[in-house]
Structures are given as structure tokens and as C-alpha cells.
Amino acid sequence: MVEILVLGELADGGLEPVTGELLAAARGLGGEVGVALPDPGMDGEPSEAFALGADIAYLLQDPLLAGPSIDARVAAFEHVCRQTTPRVVLVGRTGSGLDIGPRLAFRLGVGLAQDCTEVRLDPDTNRVVATRPVYGGNAVATVTFADVDPQVAMIRGGAYDQLTPDRSRTGEVVSVTPRLDPSVVKVRHVETVLRERAGVRLEDANVVIAGGRGLGGPEPFAKLEELAGLLGGAVGASRAACDAGWLDHSHQVGLTGKTVTPDLYITVGISGASQHMAGCSGAKHIVAINRDPDANIFKEATYGVVGDWKRILPTFIETVRELVS
Amino acid sequence: MPVDMIVCVKQVMDPETPASAFRIDPDARRVVEPPGIPPVLNGFDENAVEAALRVKEASGGTVTVLGLGRQFVMDVMKKPLSMGADELVLVEDDALADLDSSATAYALSEAIKKIGRYDLVLCGRQASDWDNAQVPLGIAELLGLPCLTIAQQVEVVDSGLIVQRALPDGYEVVEAELPALVTVSNELGEPRYATLRGIMAAGRKAPTVWTADELGLEQARLEPKVRVTDLFVPVSEKSCQFIEGVDEDDAGRQLALKLREDKLI
Numbered sequence: 020m021v022e023i024l025v026l027g028e029l030a031d032g033g034l035e036p037v038t039g040e041l042l043a044a045a046r047g048l049g050g051e052v053g054v055a056l057p058d059p060g061m062d063g064e065p066s067e068a069f070a071l072g073a074d075i076a077y078l079l080q081d082p083l084l085a086g087p088s089i090d091a092r093v094a095a096f097e098h099v100c101r102q103t104t105p106r107v108v109l110v111g112r113t114g115s116g117l118d119i120g121p122r123l124a125f126r127l128g129v130g131l132a133q134d135c136t137e138v139r140l141d142p143d144t145n146r147v148v149a150t151r152p153v154y155g156g157n158a159v160a161t162v163t164f165a166d167v168d169p170q171v172a173m174i175r176g177g178a179y180d181q182l183t184p185d186r187s188r189t190g191e192v193v194s195v196t197p198r199l200d201p202s203v204v205k206v207r208h209v210e211t212v213l214r215e216r217a218g219v220r221l222e223d224a225n226v227v228i229a230g231g232r233g234l235g236g237p238e239p240f241a242k243l244e245e246l247a248g249l250l251g252g253a254v255g256a257s258r259a260a261c262d263a264g265w266l267d268h269s270h271q272v273g274l275t276g277k278t279v280t281p282d283l284y285i286t287v288g289i290s291g292a293s294q295h296m297a298g299c300s301g302a303k304h305i306v307a308i309n310r311d312p313d314a315n316i317f318k319e320a321t322y323g324v325v326g327d328w329k330r331i332l333p334t335f336i337e338t339v340r341e342l343v344s
Numbered sequence: 345m346p347v348d349m350i351v352c353v354k355q356v357m358d359p360e361t362p363a364s365a366f367r368i369d370p371d372a373r374r375v376v377e378p379p380g381i382p383p384v385l386n387g388f389d390e391n392a393v394e395a396a397l398r399v400k401e402a403s404g405g406t407v408t409v410l411g412l413g414r415q416f417v418m419d420v421m422k423k424p425l426s427m428g429a430d431e432l433v434l435v436e437d438d439a440l441a442d443l444d445s446s447a448t449a450y451a452l453s454e455a456i457k458k459i460g461r462y463d464l465v466l467c468g469r470q471a472s473d474w475d476n477a478q479v480p481l482g483i484a485e486l487l488g489l490p491c492l493t494i495a496q497q498v499e500v501v502d503s504g505l506i507v508q509r510a511l512p513d514g515y516e517v518v519e520a521e522l523p524a525l526v527t528v529s530n531e532l533g534e535p536r537y538a539t540l541r542g543i544m545a546a547g548r549k550a551p552t553v554w555t556a557d558e559l560g561l562e563q564a565r566l567e568p569k570v571r572v573t574d575l576f577v578p579v580s581e582k583s584c585q586f587i588e589g590v591d592e593d594d595a596g597r598q599l600a601l602k603l604r605e606d607k608l609i
């Protein structure tokens with residue numbers, strides 16, 4: 020039995036950053052921490068997982084895990100949960116995690132707290148208390164679980180920073196063979212089509228310039244690109260701008276888009292709806308250019324300029340160019 | 345091949361409700377309906393209705409809309425009918441107030457079984473009230489259906505279902521046999537407008553209404569698995585420093601200088 024089980028994800032032979040964040044959340048709860056890793060794709064020992072806080076690594080070995088199948092992952096994680104009977108299971112809100120967490124909870128007949136920004140143990144009951152934004156971030160709820168384990172919590176990206184790797188930490192490696200029946204795979208993957216991306220990845224950028232409906236069309240985004248180029252940043256957008264077709268949805272920041280945590284987040288013509296702020300509230304400094312002095316974005320911004328971007332942006336870009344050259 | 349579809353739709357508070365009108369009842373741990381702002385159909389559920397209607401146009405079949413809740417506003421719940429859906433089934437019962445995701449999925453899956461005939465169940469990717477994104481996955485598990493989420497395109501061909509799932513940096517194509525469950529996202533595109541004829545036809549159509557008893561729901565399975573212990577409106581501690589200039593052009597210049605002064609650029 021392990022106290023807390025993190026459902027891990029791998030990328031290019033290493034851990035996905037989200038797994039590091041989940042391990043940090045797990046360590047914060049106290050107790051023994053396990054991480055379940057779909058083995059195909061692992062390069063050697065899971066030493067990185069130990070350095071980041073795991074005590075036990077469960078390597079899930081099954082041919083069906085070689086592909087991207089979510090169905091196979093749900094079945095494999097169900098197997099390891101039944102075998103290790105954890106008290107808490109932590110899942111990331113990734114493309115596959117968003118499916119895996121709820122399906123696993125339903126299979127195990129337990130509750131799930133979605134999109135948690137914090138998980139802690141109540142010292143009196145020794146059970147999890149999860150904090151989570153609801154209504155797009157307009158309200159925050161704390162939730163607790165009925166008296167059955169595991170208590171499954173999905174953790175918001177960026178809510179926890181991964182721990183500084185401690186290379187001296189070691190752990191136990193347990194190999195798990197769920198022996199999945201091929202019939203568990205009901206959805207077949209045909210192909211993945213990814214957009215070509217030039218420049219800095221939005222999720223990794225230190226500076227993000229984001230535009231919204233207030234830009235009025237696709238053309239002004241060229242100006243944001245120019246500014247991003249000068250500052251070594253990336254261009255983001257509100258859902259309204261993406262839905263209008265001015266930019267593709269890979270630029271969308273927010274609750275149902277990407278989460279970004281740059282040092283500097285500059286918004287132009289974005290009102291600051293809570294669903295948008297859900298994706299950028301981790302930015303260290305927010306700059307808002309908006310002509311409505313009452314726009315919500317100014318409640319979250321560090322610096323604000325009230326006015327028409329058509330006047331403000333050109334001189335801003337020009338001055339930035341002089342300053343950085 | 346005609347496709348019989350069930351679309352699950354939820355009536356929610358208008359997510360465009362301004363923050364100033366957003367109120368909660370901390371004792372009941374519930375969001376208070378903002379006065380004068382009528383509820384709406386969950387946005388992603390309208391996308392799901394649109395996806396169903398496109399399948400119906402391409403392949404034929406039927407679209408039955410299913411909603412569970414209380415205090416339905418008929419104009420809201422009938423909107424899918426006015427867009428072109430065929431039937432409306434409402435599960436309305438005070439005994440089903442404030443269900444958690446697990447109980448909601450159970451009740452809806454029993455209603456789907458009672459409707460009986462279906463090839464495809466469609467849901468929104470998440471409801472904009474509690475942003476749970478759990479109910480559809482629960483329905484799929486309970487009914488043993490293949491589950492294809494966050495669809496931006498849904499197509500039924502002879503061999504089954506082909507879905508494009510929106511990914512953060514593109515999409516993936518996945519396929520499954522019918523019956524199946526799909527959740528739909530806004531990337532699918534704008535839902536169609538109701539036509540005048542549709543609105544008239546919807547007005548004449550009476551929904552089928554079921555209670556918890558009529559669905560034969562077991563109380564034990566309606567017990568919550570997660571409980572809300574506190575609900576509050578977050579306060580931002582940030583205070584914005586407004587940058588001004590002699591005019592807007594100058595303000596742009598001043599902003600750049602300020603960011604340089606604070607070593608942010």
C-alpha cells in the first residue's frame with residue numbers, strides 16, 4: 020500500500036513537467052509517494068521521478084501502452100490502483116489526464132475533485148481538502164470526499180512548482196504487468212495532426228503578448244507578433260479572438276486553453292473574463308491596454324493603460340525597439 | 345445509415361454575467377441566480393446540438409435532447425428544438441437538486457436507458473457552472489460506451505464514428521464503433537441560429553417529463569462522493585498602476601519606459 024499515487028506521464032524518455040508538479044503536490048500532503056509510469060518509452064531507471072519526490076515507481080508494462088490509447092491507460096491505472104490501494108490519487112489536467120482522471124474515479128466508484136489549485140490534509144480527519152475555482156473562476160470552492168478511498172484530485176497546471184531535484188534520493192522500482200485484454204481499447208487512434216510552430220512555445224515563453232476581441236480583426240495580430248519578436252516572446256489570444264478565426268486555437272489562453280506563467284503578460288483589447296484569467300493569473304506581471312477603465316483586466320493587472328490600442332501600441336512598440344536594440 | 349442521437353444539455357447561469365452581479369449564498373454554498381439575467385443553455389451543449397444536427401443532415405436519423413435539473417426555463421430548454429432537434433426529455437425533480445457529477449451521470453445514464461434507442465450520445469465538454477468535465481465520462485463508463493472527448497468534428501460513416509479531437513497544438517483523428525459517446529468543444533464552430541419555423545414548431549412541442557421515481561433511481565447511488573464545504577468569491581489583492589501620458593501616443597511611450605525602469609524588458 021502506498022499513501023499517494025501520482026499518475027505519471029512521459030515525454031521523450033523523461034517525465035512530463037506536469038508529473039514533477041504532481042509529485043510536489045504529493046510531497047506536500049506527506050506520506051509515502053508512488054508514481055505510476057507507463058513503461059514503454061522509459062529510458063533506464065526512473066531516477067528523475069525519485070529526485071523529484073517519488074518513493075516508489077510502478078512501471079506499467081503492457082504492449083497496449085506503447086501507443087497513445089487512453090482506454091489502455093485507464094485500464095492500466097485502474098489495475099495499479101486496485102493493487103496498491105492508495106489513499107489519494109493525483110492526476111494532471113493534460114490532453115489524456117482530463118479523460119483518465121474522471122473515468123478512473125468512476126470505475127473505482129470514488130469521488131473526484133476537478134481543477135484543484137491546492138490539496139491539503141485536514142489534520143482532524145486526516146482526509147483531503149481540495150481548493151478549486153468554479154464558475155470560471157468567479158468563485159472558489161473547497162471540497163472534501165466521502166469516506167472511501169482513493170480520493171482522486173486533478174491538479175491545475177502551474178499550481179505547484181516542481182521540487183528542486185535531489186539527485187541523492189533513491190527509491191524502489193516495482194514492475195506491474197496489468198495484462199490488458201486488447202478488447203479494452205474501444206477508441207482507435209488514426210493520426211495526430213500538429214501545427215507547425217515557429218519561435219518560442221507559448222507555454223514556455225517568458226513574455227506573452229495576448230490579443231482579444233478588441234483588436235477587431237486578424238491584421239493587428241501582426242503587430243503583436245512584431246512586439247513578441249522584439250521581446251523574445253510568444254503571441255497568445257482570448258477565446259473570442261480564436262473563435263472569430265483571427266488565430267488558431269493553439270494560441271488560446273484560459274480555462275479551456277493553455278495555462279501560461281510568464282514574467283510578463285501583456286494584454287491588448289482583452290476584457291479579463293475570469294475564464295481567460297484562469298490561464299494567465301500565474302503570470303508575474305500583467306500589463307493591460309484597454310479603452311474601458313472598468314474592464315476586469317485592470318483588477319488583475321500590475322500596469323494599465325486606458326485608451327485605444329491603435330494609438331498606444333505603435334509608440335509602445337517603437338519605444339521598446341529603441342530600448343532593446 | 346440513419347443515426348439516433350441523444351444530446352445532454354444543461355441549463356446554467358449565463359457565464360457572461362458581470363462580476364458585479366455575481367453573488368453566492370455562503371451558507372447554502374450555492375451561487376445565487378443573478379436577478380434579471382436569465383439562465384442559458386451551456387455553451388458547449390449548443391455545440392453538441394450543432395454537431396448532432398450536422399450528423400443528422402449528413403446521415404439522417406433523430407436528435408433527442410435530454411436535460412436534468414430543476415426550475416427549467418422552457419425558452420432555454422427548447423432552444424435545441426428550435427434549432428432542429430426532434431424531441432425533448434426533461435428529468436425534473438426536487439429530489440435531484442445539487443447532485444454531484446457521479447450522481448448526475450448515474451441519473452442521466454438511467455434516463456438514456458429509458459429513452460432506449462440510441463447510436464450516439466453527445467455532451468458538452470464541460471458545464472460552465474462547476475467546470476467539472478466529468479458527467480459525460482461517467483455516462484460512458486456506466487453505459488460501457490467508447491468515449492471520444494473534446495471533438496471539433498464528428499462524422500458517422502458506414503464503419504462507425506470518426507472524430508477529430510482538439511489538442512492544445514492541433515488535433516487527432518480517432519474512430520470507434522457505435523454506439524458511442526462524444527463530448528463537443530467550441531472548436532466545432534458556431535451553433536446555428538434558430539429559424540422562425542423552428543421556434544414555432546418548438547413552441548408546439550411538449551417535452552416528456554420524468555421524475556426520479558419514474559427512472560427508478562436508487563437513493564444509495566445518488567449519495568454525493570464529493571461535498572462542497574465552503575464557497576467564496578476570491579478577492580484580488582493586486583492594485584493596478586495606471587500609466588498616463590500627455591496623450592495616448594505618449595502613454596504608449598511611458599509604458600515602455602516604465603517596464604524598462606522596472607527591468608521587465
Ligand SMILES: Cc1cc2nc3c(=O)[nH]c(=O)nc-3n(C[C@H](O)[C@H](O)[C@H](O)COP(=O)(O)OP(=O)(O)OC[C@H]3O[C@@H](n4cnc5c(N)ncnc54)[C@H](O)[C@@H]3O)c2cc1C
Pocket residue numbers: 155230231232233234256257258259260271272273274275276277287288289290291292293294295298308309310311314326327328329359387471472
Ligand atoms: C466554459 C467557458 C470556458 C471559457 N474558456 C475560455 C478560455 O480558455 N480563454 C478565454 O480567453 N476565454 C474563455 N471563455 C470566454 C470568456 O468568458 C470571454 O468571453 C472571453 O475571454 C472574452 O474575450 P475578449 O476579452 O477578447 O473579448 P471581450 O470580453 O469582448 O473584450 C474585448 C475588450 O477589448 C476592449 N477594446 C475594444 N476596442 C478597443 C480598442 N480600440 N482599444 C483598446 N481596447 C479595446 C474592450 O473594452 C473590451 O474590454 C470561456 C467561457 C466559458 C463559458
Ligand SMILES: Nc1ncnc2c1ncn2[C@@H]1O[C@H](COP(=O)(O)O)[C@@H](O)[C@H]1O
Pocket residue numbers: 352353354355386388389392410411412413445448452466467468469470471472474475476477478479480
Ligand atoms: N444536469 C445535466 N443535464 C443534462 N446534461 C448534463 C447535466 N450535467 C452535465 N451534463 C452534460 O455533461 C456535460 C459536462 O458537464 P460537467 O461534467 O458537469 O462539466 C455538459 O456539457 C452536458 O452535456
